[in-house]
Amino acid sequence: MKLMSLSILSISLSLSLFARENPFEPTDQFLEQKSNIINANEQAKQKKEQAQKDKIARELEEQKMAEMIIAEKMMKQKKQETTVENNQKQVKTTKQQTPYIPSIVENFKVLPFVKIQIENDILTLKVDPKYPLLNQDILKPAKKFLFDFRGNVSFYTIRKDIVSEDYESFAVGTHREKNFFRVVINLNDEMINYTETIDSKTGTIILQKNK
Secondary structure: OHHHHHHHHHHHHHHHHHHHHOOOOOOHHHHHHHHHHHHHHHHHHHHHHHHHHHHHHHHHHHHHHHHHHHHHHHHHHHHHHHHHHHHHHHHHHHHHHOOOOOOOEEEEEEEOOEEEEEEOOEEEEEEOOOOOEEEEEEEOOOOEEEEEEEOOOOOOOEEEEOOOOOEEEEEEEEEHHHOEEEEEEEEOOOHHHEEEEEEOOOOEEEEEEOO
C-alpha cells in the first residue's frame, strides 16, 4: 500500500515537472494575451466598420442636402422667369395701349453764353456761370418770368417764338448802362401752374409745367 502511494506521487511530480519544462505548452498568461489581442483586433474591426457606415451616412446626407439646394434654386429660377415673363407681357400690353407721342424738342443758342432748350413741358435756361443771377421776377398778369444776370455785354435784343403748348416765346436784351442783361420767358398758362428750379452754381434755371 505504501509502495502504491509513492508510485502515484512520483507520477504526479513527473507530469508537473514535464508541464513546466515543455516550452510548447501554452501558459495562462499567453492565453490571456492572445485573448486580448483578438478582442483588440475585433474592436478595431468594429470601429473601422462603424466609421465606414458613418462616412456613407454623411455622404448620403450631403447628397440629399445638395439635391434639396438644387431643387430650391430651380424653383426660384422658375419663379423669377415666370415673373419676368409676366412683366414683359404687362409692358407689352401697356405699350400697345399707350399711343406714341413724339417729344417736342427745340434748342436755341441765343448767345455764346445763353442757351435755351424746350422739351415737352420743361424749359431749361443755361447761362455761363461767370454771369451770376442778380434778380428774378414774376409778372403774373403778363404770364412772364424775368431773370437778370450781371454782365457788361452788348448785343441787339433777341426775340423768338416757341413751338410749345406751355411756352409762348422768349426775349433776351441788354441793359449795359446798368451792367446786366435780362432773359424773359413768356408762358401760355397761369404762373401758378409752373414750378421753378434755380442752380446758381451751374447757371441753370428749369421751368416745368405742373401736371
